[in-house]
Amino acid sequence: MLPSLLVYGLINSVTLAITALGFSLTYGISRVANFAHGALYVLAGFSAWFFLNRLKLNYYLAALLAIMLTSLIGAAIYRLALIRVRGMPLLEIIVTFALGSAALEALRYFGFLGSHYSLPPMISGSVNLLGVPVDLQRVALVVVGASLVLFLWLFTRHTRIGLAFRAMAQDEQAAMMLGIDSDFMATLSLALGSALVALAAVVVLPLSFIATESGSNILVSAIAVCILGGLESTAGVVVASLLIGYVQIVTVTYLGPHYQMIVALLAILLTLIVKPSGLYGQQKELEERV
Amino acid sequence: MDLLVLKEVSKSFGGVEALTKVSFAVAQNEILGIIGLNGSGKSTAVNIITGFAAPDSGEVWFKGEEITGFAPHRIAGLGIARSFQTVRPFHNLPAYKNLIVPLYSSRIRKFTESGRWGDRDAVAMDLLEEVGFERDSQVPYKPASALPHGYLRRLELARCLALRPDLVITDELFSGLSSSEVGSMVPLIEKLQARGMTIIMVEHRLRELFRLANRVVVLDRGRKVTEGTPAEIVENSTVRETYLGAEL
Amino acid sequence: MARRLERIDRPIKVLTEDIYALSSLRTMLYVAAPRLLPALLVLLIPVLAPGDYFQRVATLAAIYGLLALSWDFIALSTGLVSLGQALFFGVGAYLAGLLNLQFGLHPFLTLLLATVIGATICTALLAPCLPLRGIYFAMTTLVYPLLMARTIEATAIVGGTDGLVGVASFPGVWSERYLILIFLLAAAFSLRRLMTTDFGLVLRSISDNDQAVRASGINLTYYKLIAVWIGAALGSFAGAYFTHLYMFVGLSAFSLDLSILPIACAVVGGLGTLAGPVLGAFILVPLAEMLRDLGTLRIVAYSLLLVALVLFKPEGILSYLKRKYEQVERWVEV
Numbered sequence: 075m076l077p078s079l080l081v082y083g084l085i086n087s088v089t090l091a092i093t094a095l096g097f098s099l100t101y102g103i104s105r106v107a108n109f110a111h112g113a114l115y116v117l118a119g120f121s122a123w124f125f126l127n128r129l130k131l132n133y134y135l136a137a138l139l140a141i142m143l144t145s146l147i148g149a150a151i152y153r154l155a156l157i158r159v160r161g162m163p164l165l166e167i168i169v170t171f172a173l174g175s176a177a178l179e180a181l182r183y184f185g186f187l188g189s190h191y192s193l194p195p196m197i198s199g200s201v202n203l204l205g206v207p208v209d210l211q212r213v214a215l216v217v218v219g220a221s222l223v224l225f226l227w228l229f230t231r232h233t234r235i236g237l238a239f240r241a242m243a244q245d246e247q248a249a250m251m252l253g254i255d256s257d258f259m260a261t262l263s264l265a266l267g268s269a270l271v272a273l274a275a276v277v278v279l280p281l282s283f284i285a286t287e288s289g290s291n292i293l294v295s296a297i298a299v300c301i302l303g304g305l306e307s308t309a310g311v312v313v314a315s316l317l318i319g320y321v322q323i324v325t326v327t328y329l330g331p332h333y334q335m336i337v338a339l340l341a342i343l344l345t346l347i348v349k350p351s352g353l354y355g356q357q358k359e360l361e362e363r364v
Numbered sequence: 365m366d367l368l369v370l371k372e373v374s375k376s377f378g379g380v381e382a383l384t385k386v387s388f389a390v391a392q393n394e395i396l397g398i399i400g401l402n403g404s405g406k407s408t409a410v411n412i413i414t415g416f417a418a419p420d421s422g423e424v425w426f427k428g429e430e431i432t433g434f435a436p437h438r439i440a441g442l443g444i445a446r447s448f449q450t451v452r453p454f455h456n457l458p459a460y461k462n463l464i465v466p467l468y469s470s471r472i473r474k475f476t477e478s479g480r481w482g483d484r485d486a487v488a489m490d491l492l493e494e495v496g497f498e499r500d501s502q503v504p505y506k507p508a509s510a511l512p513h514g515y516l517r518r519l520e521l522a523r524c525l526a527l528r529p530d531l532v533i534t535d536e537l538f539s540g541l542s543s544s545e546v547g548s549m550v551p552l553i554e555k556l557q558a559r560g561m562t563i564i565m566v567e568h569r570l571r572e573l574f575r576l577a578n579r580v581v582v583l584d585r586g587r588k589v590t591e592g593t594p595a596e597i598v599e600n601s602t603v604r605e606t607y608l609g610a611e612l
Numbered sequence: 613m614a615r616r617l618e619r620i621d622r623p624i625k626v627l628t629e630d631i632y633a634l635s636s637l638r639t640m641l642y643v644a645a646p647r648l649l650p651a652l653l654v655l656l657i658p659v660l661a662p663g664d665y666f667q668r669v670a671t672l673a674a675i676y677g678l679l680a681l682s683w684d685f686i687a688l689s690t691g692l693v694s695l696g697q698a699l700f701f702g703v704g705a706y707l708a709g710l711l712n713l714q715f716g717l718h719p720f721l722t723l724l725l726a727t728v729i730g731a732t733i734c735t736a737l738l739a740p741c742l743p744l745r746g747i748y749f750a751m752t753t754l755v756y757p758l759l760m761a762r763t764i765e766a767t768a769i770v771g772g773t774d775g776l777v778g779v780a781s782f783p784g785v786w787s788e789r790y791l792i793l794i795f796l797l798a799a800a801f802s803l804r805r806l807m808t809t810d811f812g813l814v815l816r817s818i819s820d821n822d823q824a825v826r827a828s829g830i831n832l833t834y835y836k837l838i839a840v841w842i843g844a845a846l847g848s849f850a851g852a853y854f855t856h857l858y859m860f861v862g863l864s865a866f867s868l869d870l871s872i873l874p875i876a877c878a879v880v881g882g883l884g885t886l887a888g889p890v891l892g893a894f895i896l897v898p899l900a901e902m903l904r905d906l907g908t909l910r911i912v913a914y915s916l917l918l919v920a921l922v923l924f925k926p927e928g929i930l931s932y933l934k935r936k937y938e939q940v941e942r943w944v945e946v
Contacts, residue, residue, distance in 0.1 A: 107747065158923045163747045164693045168875060169919050171695075175872065176915035183909045290868070294758065297751065332766030339759040346752050347740045414827065440829035448824065454817045464810050465817050469829030484810060527829055 087319025100267030110174030112293030148268025304355030373422030680889035691819025700847025708852035730848030775862025882928025
């Protein structure tokens with residue numbers, strides 16, 4: 075039992091981490107909480123399916139196109155909608171959430187229900203880890219996820235562009251005075267965040283079906299990881315994913331599958347009540363609590 | 365007796381030390397000035413005294429009892445009123461209605477028997493008159509957002525006075541006002557002191573502050589540099605180098 | 613020659629300032645009409661509506677109107693934006709169902725108890741979140757209904773995924789139609805009155821500048837608790853009513869739908885006006901019913917409508933009408 079828990083806990087954690095990265099990056103650069111995150115994930119999945127099955131494209135090409143398309147949609151969301159409500163976080167949430175819900179319901183209406191659509195695994199076969207059989211797709215997921223996290227961490231800390239992003243996030247006005255266009259950065263942040271979530275979709279969805287229902291679950295998971303970890307910290311995303319990932323696996327194994335979301339929801343609630351800035355968030359006393 | 369005492373108060377925000385072991389005391393019925401360059405910790409000190417921030421270490425004592433870390437409304441209830449640096453009145457309400465809020469606090473409800481709507485309005489109008497609003501004009505009825513800056517400052521002061529405080533802390537009360545506007549507010553402060561009020565004034569306008577203050581505390585980068593009477597401060601060479609050299 | 617739009621108050625509006633409203637019949641009518649006419653219309657709906665279907669739509673509109681009113685009140689009085697009105701609705705709905713099925717209580721009694729107990733439970737749940745600022749509070753409100761739904765699903769309590777069936781319905785068709793309308797009107801008028809008192813003034817100041825309110829010796833949490841309790845009570849009543857109307861309560865009582873709709877109604881009708889969201893409900897709900905054939909596409913429709921309004925015309929219908937009623941516009945040459 076234990077090795078199985080360890081292995082699947084890790085896989086779950088990495089899954090959480092890569093789905094949360096997009097949300098964290100978008101917020102980290104431009105302070106926009108993109109509540110259409112889950113919808114973009116599902117859209118990416120369906121576009122990949124479309125490119126693969128209807129246009130009969132090569133698997134990797136389909137994936138790449140799906141990522142680019144989602145990225146464009148994300149940028150469009152900013153350019154067309156969010157730019158008008160910039161700086162009012164509650165309206166940003168309402169707008170992105172409403173758009174995301176609309177998109178998901180539209181997909182549902184047009185018949186894209188779960189369990190009929192799926193993406194084939196990138197790699198087939200399985201391998202034995204600690205005596206536990208794991209399919210290679212999941213291994214690929216962990217590898218991709220870990221390298222992505224590593225890459226982002228190095229990027230934001232050790233490259234000039236990455237540092238510029240972080241500077242911009244911390245002090246938007248200073249960045250504007252240095253000639254960095256705030257709207258351009260925000261559009262970029264949404265494009266990047268959407269691309270990341272699309273990448274996550276392409277890597278994770280082959281494990282099961284593409285379900286419209288998972289849209290809100292993905293959003294909640296991403297928020298849970300980011301809130302628990304601290305909204306601007308990559309280290310936070312990693313630690314929070316591990317925590318939530320393992321707790322989810324344990325409760326699902328012993329209590330039942332419905333508990334997966336309950337764990338995520340409780341993580342959000344308890345973090346906000348006890349320490350709103352999360353594990354690695356900066357102290358923002360006057361901002362957070364009245 | 366000392367009304368307010370700060371003992372070794374320190375506070376840092378995310379690695380920046382805003383205040384380091386600052387101690388000073390304010391005696392009853394005196395006017396204490398707090399001066400210092402931007403970033404010296406003046407506003408942090410005010411926030412800590414009034415409960416909007418909790419110190420990392422050190423104590424704040426008021427009227428012989430410790431109030432360190434109390435919530436702002438509780439400190440206001442004990443008798444410390446503060447004005448805000450950036451004056452933001454309750455915009456859409458008429459000027460006199462702005463004062464209803466402090467008059468609604470539990471502190472005032474203990475002082476007065478009136479709970480009826482009409483009486484609070486009368487008290488509010490009296491308060492406005494005290495700070496220099498002309499009673500019979502339209503000014504008290506204008507929405508607060510329509511008031512000129514000098515009046516906003518007076519309104520802010522009235523909001524403090526509505527609490528019937530023992531100690532009033534003004535945070536850059538004179539900033540942004542013309543010399544004549546400041547000149548007309550100075551007698552107001554003097555009048556308050558004459559009636560027994562204790563006042564702490566955080567200020568950049570040194571000329572007027574030195575006329576009013578009995579003692580002055582000088583802060584620089586989170587530490588107390590020195591304290592003394594205005595005459596002593598002006599003579600102090602360290603202060604002259606870091607601060608007054610630029611001003612006078 | 614440049615022109616600008618100038619807006620000045622209508623003469624009759626100026627005439628009706630304060631006590632002068634009582635000076636003549638005309639001025640009294642001017643003031644009373646916008647308040648009394650809609651109330652009268654609402655009360656006449658059950659009498660005028662042709663057929664059960666329209667009655668049902670009207671009752672639904674009133675229920676959602678109440679939910680929207682509760683959202684608007686909380687936002688107006690404390691500045692807290694709730695993304696989870698469904699919590700109040702669902703708690704009230706389940707309480708009514710439980711009280712009726714487990715204890716055999718009469719619907720009128722369950723309505724009362726569900727409202728009061730529901731409000732208390734919801735306020736207790738939200739209490740630790742009250743000190744949080746805007747966006748963080750909004751996120752907790754989003755989480756709560758989802759948490760409730762998932763917990764019910766996972767633990768299969770209170771009917772689990774099947775829900776509770778066989779809940780008693782209203783004793784008479786007139787009580788079914790009128791009770792909600794009367795409650796809605798009473799709530800709307802009382803809350804408007806409340807906001808004009810000094811208590812309401814303090815509430816509005818909280819959403820305007822909460823730091824100054826704290827520095828004035830007011831305990832914010834206390835006022836927020838009261839405002840949330842009132843809002844929760846209205847929402848719970850709406851939920852309880854719904855249960856008795858359909859004689860069923862299930863997981864859908866916590867659905868996200870119920871959190872988006874009040875916001876949409878408020879944006880359509882006029883944010884912060886209290887009566888606006890009710891108006892919005894009476895517009896959106898019949899509209900949604902007409903689009904019922906399109907199934908869940910309605911959610912798409914009013915989500916998109918919400919987005920469009922927020923982005924382009926956040927004023928709201930009621931504010932627009934009020935402006936037209938009270939002010940005159942004209943182009944003036946500069």
